[in-house]
Amino acid sequence: AQSVTQLDSQVxxxxxxxxxxxxxxxxxxxxxxxxxxxxxxQGLQLLLKYLSGSTLVExxxxxxxxxxxxxxxxxxxxxxxxxxxxxxxxxxVRGTGGGNKLTFGTGTQLKVEL
Amino acid sequence: xxxxTQTPKHLITATGQRVTxxxxxxxxxxxxxxxxxxxxxxxxxxxQYYNGEERAKGNILERFSAQQFPxxxxxxxxxxxxxxxxxxxxxxSSAHHSANYGYTFGSGTRLTVV
Numbered sequence: 001a002q003s004v005t006q007l008d009s010q011v012x013x014x015x016x017x018x019x020x021x022x023x024x025x026x027x028x029x030x031x032x033x034x035x036x037x038x039x040x041x042q043g044l045q046l047l048l049k050y051l052s053g054s055t056l057v058e059x060x061x062x063x064x065x066x067x068x069x070x071x072x073x074x075x076x077x078x079x080x081x082x083x084x085x086x087x088x089x090x091x092x093v094r095g096t097g098g099g100n101k102l103t104f105g106t107g108t109q110l111k112v113e114l
Numbered sequence: 115x116x117x118x119t120q121t122p123k124h125l126i127t128a129t130g131q132r133v134t135x136x137x138x139x140x141x142x143x144x145x146x147x148x149x150x151x152x153x154x155x156x157x158x159x160x161x162q163y164y165n166g167e168e169r170a171k172g173n174i175l176e177r178f179s180a181q182q183f184p185x186x187x188x189x190x191x192x193x194x195x196x197x198x199x200x201x202x203x204x205x206x207s208s209a210h211h212s213a214n215y216g217y218t219f220g221s222g223t224r225l226t227v228v
Contacts, residue, residue, distance in 0.1 A: 034216050043116060043204055043219035051215075090157065092216075101147060101170055102217060104157040 002027040002093045006105035021076040021108045023091030033074040034092040118220035126226045132193040137205030145208045146188040152201040
């Protein structure tokens with residue numbers, strides 16, 4: 001079985017500052033990794049994913065995440081955040097060898113302040 | 115609009131009652147997943163259906179049941195409701211039975227049991 005740990009439940013940051021949201025996974029098999037974002041009163045939206053190939057993946061709105069197999073991590077970063085990035089961010093994992101569901105972390109609330 | 119439609123958006127009901135939540139997947143998607151999101155449990159996988167057949171089961175209570183119909187829409191039935199069942203219930207869909215490329219989520223049904 002796979003699991004995901006998001007160590008930070010809340011991350012406050014000032015606008016235009018860099019941010020890193022941490023995600024560590026546990027799995028005995030190869031994994032696919034995802035980051036989802038949830039804005040208030042909305043469903044989850046896929047932000048980016050790692051399936052294979054380049055370990056650095058990027059989203060269209062400036063976020064990036066790096067798959068680090070040795071550290072079993074998939075941290076999400078953005079060099080300069082905007083007020084509109086305020087949301088909850090979920091890391092999710094799926095084993096490549098079988099099983100159909102995504103297992104989500106407990107989420108990190110990113111609060112961007114002026 | 116993600117293409118996944120959930121109805122109703124909000125539901126308030128009394129303990130002991132039964133409710134049905136409905137989900138229409140994105141056009142072309144054959145898999146439907148149900149998740150429960152609560153403050154204390156986070157996002158919990160309930161059940162998956164693929165092309166009308168149950169594919170995977172998670173932490174779904176015996177009081178809960180689901181099905182997927184020939185037109186691929188799905189219903190989640192919650193019975194003998196308890197206060198602790200109050201949560202956001204999300205439906206997600208994917209093209210295949212595996213979630214290699216992630217899910218597309220609906221905007222959820224907020225259930226309040228009073």
